[in-house]
Amino acid sequence: xxxxxxxxxxxxVQPVVVEGLRKLEYRGYDSAGIATVRDGRVFVTKSVxxxxxxxxxxxxxxxxxxxxxxxxxxxxxxxxxxxNAHPHLxxxxxxxxxxxxxxxxxxxxxxxxxxxxxxxRSETDTEVVVHLIEELYDGDLAxxxxxxxxxxxxxxxxxxxxxxxxxxxxAVRKSSPLVIGLGEGEQFVASDIPAVLAYTRRxxxxxxxxxxxxxxxxxxxxxxxxxxxxxxxxxxxxDPVAAERGGYPHFMLKEIxxxxxxxxxxxxxxxxxxxxxxxxxxxxWPAGFAENMDRIHIVACGTSWHAGLVxxxxxxxxxxxxxxxxxASEYRYRDxxxxxxxxxxxxxxxxxxxxxxxxxxxxxxxxxxxxxxTNVVGSSVAREADDVIITWAGPEIAVASTKAYTTQLVALxxxxxxxxxxxxxxxxxxxxEMLQALDNLPQLADQVLDTAPQLAxxxxxxxxxxxxxxxxxxxxxxxxxxxALKLKEISYIHAEAYAAGxxxxxxxxxxxxxxxxxxxxxxxxxxxxxMSNIKEVKARDAFVLGMTFVGNEDLAQVVDEVIYLxxxxxxxAPVLAVIPLQLLAYYAAVARGNDVDKPxxxxxxxxxx
Ligand code: F6R
Numbered sequence: 001x002x003x004x005x006x007x008x009x010x011x012x013v014q015p016v017v018v019e020g021l022r023k024l025e026y027r028g029y030d031s032a033g034i035a036t037v038r039d040g041r042v043f044v045t046k047s048v049x050x051x052x053x054x055x056x057x058x059x060x061x062x063x064x065x066x067x068x069x070x071x072x073x074x075x076x077x078x079x080x081x082x083x084n085a086h087p088h089l090x091x092x093x094x095x096x097x098x099x100x101x102x103x104x105x106x107x108x109x110x111x112x113x114x115x116x117x118x119x120x121r122s123e124t125d126t127e128v129v130v131h132l133i134e135e136l137y138d139g140d141l142a143x144x145x146x147x148x149x150x151x152x153x154x155x156x157x158x159x160x161x162x163x164x165x166x167x168x169x170x171a172v173r174k175s176s177p178l179v180i181g182l183g184e185g186e187q188f189v190a191s192d193i194p195a196v197l198a199y200t201r202r203x204x205x206x207x208x209x210x211x212x213x214x215x216x217x218x219x220x221x222x223x224x225x226x227x228x229x230x231x232x233x234x235x236x237x238x239d240p241v242a243a244e245r246g247g248y249p250h251f252m253l254k255e256i257x258x259x260x261x262x263x264x265x266x267x268x269x270x271x272x273x274x275x276x277x278x279x280x281x282x283x284x285w286p287a288g289f290a291e292n293m294d295r296i297h298i299v300a301c302g303t304s305w306h307a308g309l310v311x312x313x314x315x316x317x318x319x320x321x322x323x324x325x326x327x328a329s330e331y332r333y334r335d336x337x338x339x340x341x342x343x344x345x346x347x348x349x350x351x352x353x354x355x356x357x358x359x360x361x362x363x364x365x366x367x368x369x370x371x372x373x374t375n376v377v378g379s380s381v382a383r384e385a386d387d388v389i390i391t392w393a394g395p396e397i398a399v400a401s402t403k404a405y406t407t408q409l410v411a412l413x414x415x416x417x418x419x420x421x422x423x424x425x426x427x428x429x430x431x432x433e434m435l436q437a438l439d440n441l442p443q444l445a446d447q448v449l450d451t452a453p454q455l456a457x458x459x460x461x462x463x464x465x466x467x468x469x470x471x472x473x474x475x476x477x478x479x480x481x482x483x484a485l486k487l488k489e490i491s492y493i494h495a496e497a498y499a500a501g502x503x504x505x506x507x508x509x510x511x512x513x514x515x516x517x518x519x520x521x522x523x524x525x526x527x528x529x530x531m532s533n534i535k536e537v538k539a540r541d542a543f544v545l546g547m548t549f550v551g552n553e554d555l556a557q558v559v560d561e562v563i564y565l566x567x568x569x570x571x572x573a574p575v576l577a578v579i580p581l582q583l584l585a586y587y588a589a590v591a592r593g594n595d596v597d598k599p600x601x602x603x604x605x606x607x608x609x
Contacts, residue, residue: 002086002100002607003029003072004178005195006159006169008216009186013068014058020188020195021070022051025598029072030080034058035087035096036065037166042096046085067166069159069189071098074603077106078123088127090134091119094163097133099126100191101155101176102608109151128152133160141170142213142222149174149211149224155354155607159189169214172224173206176607177352177380180204180212180219182233187214193236193378194395204231205378234378250596252398252490256582257449260442262403263575265392266410267438275435276428278418283371283387290422293343297336298325299359300347301606303401303485304408308347309478310574311412317571318426319419328355329609332362344370345415349396349404350605351379358609360384373411375404389415398597399604400490402582405482406445409575413438437569441576444566448579451563452587455580458545458561459587462516465493469511470581471500471537472520473530479574480520483581490599491588500533513541518581521548521555522565522573534558547577 003024007016013036021032032054033046043065047053051072071086078084087096103109106125109132114120118131129152136147141162155175162168171178171189181188181196181203188196189212193203204221206212210229213220221229248254270279296315298308305327312323326334328346332355338344344363348356351374360370360381372385375393382388391407417434420426462468468487470480477499484495498507500519511517517537521530527548534544535558546559549567556562565576589596 002074002191003195004069004098004100004157004159004189004191006069006098006161006171006189006214007186008067008167008169008214009183010066011186012064013066014064016188016199017068017070018051018055018058019198020190021072023194023197024072024190024192025051029074029603031075031082031085032070032072033085033087034068034070035089035161036068037161037163038063038065040163040166042089042093042161042163044087044089044096046082046087048080048082048085067161067169069096069098069161069169076102076608077125084122084124086126088122088124088130090130092134095130095133095137095160097126097130097158097160099129100157100607101174103128103152103156104154105152125154129156129158130160137162139164141165141168142211145170145172145211146224146226157191167215171206171212171214173210174208175357175380178206178212180206180214182219185216187216187219189214197236201236202233203236205234207383250398250586250590252400252402252586252596255396255398255403256579256586258394259403259406259579260446260449262391262393262407263410263445264442265394266407267414267442268392270414271435271439275432275439277421277431278414278435280389280414280418282389283418285369285387289369290419293321293341295339295342296321296323296345297331297338297342297363298323298345298347299328299331300356301328301353303405303482304347304349304356306478306482306485307405307408307412308345309481310409310475311345311347311416313475313478314413314416314571315419318416319423320425321419321423328353328359332359338363338366338368342368344368345373346370346381346385347373347408348379348381349375349391349393349401349408351376351381352605352607353381354607354609357381357384373408375407397604399599399602400486400585400596405578406575410438410441413572434569434571437572440568441572444568444576445579447566448576451580452583454561454563455583456587459584460591462543463491463588463591465516467510468493468495468516468518469507469537469542470495470497470518470520471503471530471533473500473526474523475571475574476520476522476526476530476577479577479581480518482578483518483584486582486585487588489602490585490594490596491592492594492600493588500530503533504536508536508540511537511540511542515542517542517544518584519544519546519559520577521546521552522577523570527552531555531558547580549573
């Protein structure tokens with residue numbers, strides 16, 4: 001979604017801000033802008049479309065400036081346009097502001113400000129804030145922002161600069177991430193850490209309700225009520241080049257190929273010596289908590305929700321606890337039935353998804369213990385949950401989630417085994433067998449990547465298909481849902497996933513000659529049943545791409561083409577089976593000439609509900 005970068009220091013601010021924004025491009029945006037302070041004036045340049053358009057306009061700009069803010073906007077209130085792009089100015093042009101999030105009471109504030117003579121130039125919710133600053137300014141920008149914060153409702157990360165105060169930048173955070181990059185004689189502000197890593201690895205992560213007053217010489221952090229905050233410096237240890245494409249044509253392909261490593265990294269230190277159990281020291285559960293829980297609610301969105309569906313099957317099977325899996329945007333507005341011993345699990349790659357975060361907060365308010373499975377250390381979800389399992393997938397840049405999903409699955413299986421052992425519902429030798437298989441999984445995932453040429457060929461052949469169907473039973477059905485989502489979001493081919501046994505209750509009417517059907521048949525106890533369903537679609541002349549384990553060669557007699565997965569325990573099949581589906585989506589998108597890493601209408605981190 002939107003990105004923020006700010007700078008104060010001796011460098012020319014424009015390239016610093018533009019390069020910082022470029023590091024946040026993966027979040028998705030439709031316009032960009034920058035404001036600088038020079039010679040007691042604020043200069044603003046904005047452009048709809050890619051950052052390149054902004055850079056072209058900036059080439060005509062004048063002398064260097066040393067204080068500035070920039071923004072990439074993903075439209076919510078008002079269409080993508082130069083006027084609606086940030087930074088926004090007040091009437092006098094003395095203040096410039098960038099904002100991530102939503103100001104919920106903007107309509108009433110706008111009416112009030114218009115009545116007091118303010119002139120609005122955009123359709124955004126953000127613009128009310130900069131007019132409020134103008135209205136309430138008392139010569140002290142930080143004090144003014146405190147007053148402004150008391151008037152606005154919603155979620156925001158705000159960064160403001162003023163023509164009258166060329167040595168200060170003020171940043172305020174409520175429910176939308178902001179970090180301060182700490183330099184020597186220079187400081188950086190950003191909505192996400194990658195934007196500052198080219199300059200510093202020392203950051204403050206602002207908490208909700210905190211404000212930073214940023215000057216060249218240093219940064220002071222306060223609560224919004226004015227009390228000073230002693231912030232801990234976070235030393236960022238991850239490598240910025242890990243976020244580059246590394247020779248692959250797209251981030252998505254790179255990230256698909258990183259899965260063996262991501263799985264290995266997520267397992268490191270979590271399988272006990274002798275495979276006697278799972279080490280999840282990060283679970284600070286009180287004694288008896290695992291044994292006594294009587295229900296689990298898994299809440300997430302999109303791909304993370306699909307991971308939750310697989311997790312349900314695993315946890316119910318291994319730990320014998322009933323699990324409900326819900327889409328966060330539904331869950332948060334429902335009168336949810338929880339027992340006092342319910343564990344809430346939220347899954348979020350980014351750790352910033354607004355609906356997932358809201359569901360987490362509601363559960364915490366109700367006194368429930370929340371476990372987060374997330375990929376981003378220091379994200380809102382990670383900081384607000386009681387317990388956190390980090391998936392060590394590394395930064396995921398492509399909008400379509402791949403390695404985050406497989407590592408979420410690994411984390412969920414570790415959790416299921418841990419719970420099963422704690423509750424006595426999983427025998428030690430069975431657990432050992434699974435942990436052994438998990439240990440071998442990175443190597444097998446590597447072998448599955450060899451299916452790429454076969455999928456590229458299939459994708460080329462079916463790139464003009466209008467509809468595709470993904471079918472499977474049990475765990476295969478959960479993976480089919482993820483396969484269909486991947487295909488839709490990046491190739492724009494309509495895809496639907498169906499529980500294979502459900503086809504004949506309606507959807508079979510859509511199966512006609514040549515319609516591609518991807519059929520997953522990895523689960524031995526459901527194999528024969530799935531075969532029957534495959535025969536049903538074959539009888540309607542569908543073109544069927546089957547997927548099963550090596551050894552099930554009889555599938556080849558029924559389908560048109562087969563993808564064989566290397567042998568492992570069937571319970572682990574989802575982690576391997578999703579990889580060919582990711583590759584299929586990737587090659588279909590490439591064959592259709594789509595912008596693979598930034599599919600239309602989508603953003604990486606969905607921080608609005
Ligand atoms: C699809 C995709 C999305 C995300 C969803 C939740 O490829 O990436 O469906 O899974 O927006 O995001 P997180 O996991 O960051 O909460």
